Amino acid sequence: MTSPHAFWVAGRQATGADSFDVTNPYDGRLVGTVSVPTDAQVEEAVAAAHAVRDEFAATPAHLRAAALDHVVRRLTERTEEIAQLISAENGKPIKWARGEVGRAVSVFRFAAEEARRFNGGEAQRLDTDLGGTGRLGLTRRFPRGAVLGIAPFNFPLNLSAHKVAPAIAVGAPIILKPAPATPISSLILGELLAETDLPAGSWSVLTVPNDKMPALVQDERLPVISFTGSGPVGYAIMESVPRKHCTLELGGNGAAVVLGDYASDEDLDWAATRIATFSNYQGGQSCISVQRVIADASVYDRLVPKIVAAVEALVTGDPADAATDVGPLVSEDAAKRVESWVDEAVQGGAELLTGGKRDGATYAPTVLASLPDDVTLSCEEVFGPVMSLQKVDGEAEAFAAVNSSKYGLQAGVFTHDLQTAFRAHRALEVGGVIIGDVPSYRADQMPYGGAKQSGVGREGVRYAMDDYTYERVLVLTGLAL
Numbered sequence: 001m002t003s004p005h006a007f008w009v010a011g012r013q014a015t016g017a018d019s020f021d022v023t024n025p026y027d028g029r030l031v032g033t034v035s036v037p038t039d040a041q042v043e044e045a046v047a048a049a050h051a052v053r054d055e056f057a058a059t060p061a062h063l064r065a066a067a068l069d070h071v072v073r074r075l076t077e078r079t080e081e082i083a084q085l086i087s088a089e090n091g092k093p094i095k096w097a098r099g100e101v102g103r104a105v106s107v108f109r110f111a112a113e114e115a116r117r118f119n120g121g122e123a124q125r126l127d128t129d130l131g132g133t134g135r136l137g138l139t140r141r142f143p144r145g146a147v148l149g150i151a152p153f154n155f156p157l158n159l160s161a162h163k164v165a166p167a168i169a170v171g172a173p174i175i176l177k178p179a180p181a182t183p184i185s186s187l188i189l190g191e192l193l194a195e196t197d198l199p200a201g202s203w204s205v206l207t208v209p210n211d212k213m214p215a216l217v218q219d220e221r222l223p224v225i226s227f228t229g230s231g232p233v234g235y236a237i238m239e240s241v242p243r244k245h246c247t248l249e250l251g252g253n254g255a256a257v258v259l260g261d262y263a264s265d266e267d268l269d270w271a272a273t274r275i276a277t278f279s280n281y282q283g284g285q286s287c288i289s290v291q292r293v294i295a296d297a298s299v300y301d302r303l304v305p306k307i308v309a310a311v312e313a314l315v316t317g318d319p320a321d322a323a324t325d326v327g328p329l330v331s332e333d334a335a336k337r338v339e340s341w342v343d344e345a346v347q348g349g350a351e352l353l354t355g356g357k358r359d360g361a362t363y364a365p366t367v368l369a370s371l372p373d374d375v376t377l378s379c380e381e382v383f384g385p386v387m388s389l390q391k392v393d394g395e396a397e398a399f400a401a402v403n404s405s406k407y408g409l410q411a412g413v414f415t416h417d418l419q420t421a422f423r424a425h426r427a428l429e430v431g432g433v434i435i436g437d438v439p440s441y442r443a444d445q446m447p448y449g450g451a452k453q454s455g456v457g458r459e460g461v462r463y464a465m466d467d468y469t470y471e472r473v474l475v476l477t478g479l480a481l
Helices: 039-051 053-057 061-077 079-090 094-117 158-170 184-194 210-218 231-240 265-284 297-312 332-347 394-403 418-427 461-467
Strands: 007-009 012-014 018-023 030-036 122-125 136-143 147-150 174-177 203-205 224-228 245-249 255-258 292-296 351-354 366-369 386-392 410-414 432-435 469-476
Touching (some): 158 203, 231 245, 332 386, 386 394, 394 418, 461 469
Parallel strands (some): 147 174, 147 224, 224 245
Antiparallel strands (some): 018 030
């Protein structure tokens, strides 16, 4: 019998009294058994992170950068092994899992680069008023304290990297809590960190169950919380700790707008292919997947059949098969929820153009038109392989449709017009506007986050580093400026 996967307490492996199984959502096979920390082991990790905070903040930049560089090398060497693991525990098609490992490599590389140049200090003359004669202000950033990073299941490695790498880069201790459905790739990240010279206590990976989270969230020794997940959970966390610094990356129902100037056959083929792919990649389990397609009336009738054909061309099946485009959702319950939302929409009058069928945890890529305003799919994040199509008259109506959502993560606008692009940037109430492509585009070094109920704060390596730190000014007096 295989031993349970150990977790990481203050940089060392440990096991607890209990364990849980991780299973493949596609075929139900056992991926691995994971040990659960005891309350005492959780306390040890938190106490160690709190105790090492000053030491870690004072470590030389080259030491932190070297550790991050080491993770880059080791992730690269173990790409295929880790991709196979992500695919198994998450159900993600192997080609997307390989892409996720590649993105995590980039996150750690960006963090290593930023660690070397971060916090050089900004000097400011203060003698612009008489009282500041001979004074110079020097502003630097310092860690707020230990970070509690709570990662989701949909990108179990890369979104863990977005918590861990910026924390190491600034010298902030971090406790990473992976999602119970997909913890093993985060534990491998612990293996790679253990090979570095980072101080003991500067990081832990704790596979605690969700019902144990409130105590960690409330612990005053963890003044920073970085959470990626659902809106209700994220806002419940923030409301329970109003004096903590929280970054919340929450849900969305991403809109792809196709305007009237995007009208050639080549334009519409590109838009349809991108929309089909990124409504269904990761099984639609991405906060910036395409859920809504808002098309100008002048191109709508030509675009719709292209989208349907592109969706029907996607290969749905075994995530271990390199030809598979769309695998299962993370669980059968998740697929049943998507099924119920689509059924509700169809019963309410929506037109089912393709899909609409479930097989276990797999839900067929689905396209709906004429979606009623009062059904769940119209106002909530489906987090599954489902999109709706909407016809509008002109730019103003299209942008109003985007903004009608309570979410505001990212939007894509297919247009060739530069002035339109700038108007979209001003008008759309979202954290990111992608011109000429879907809302699903994300570069891991760019600021990423939302408006309205899509969260607060920004990720993206440098932006998370800012979030984990605060400015402290040093005033020098009696200088000959």
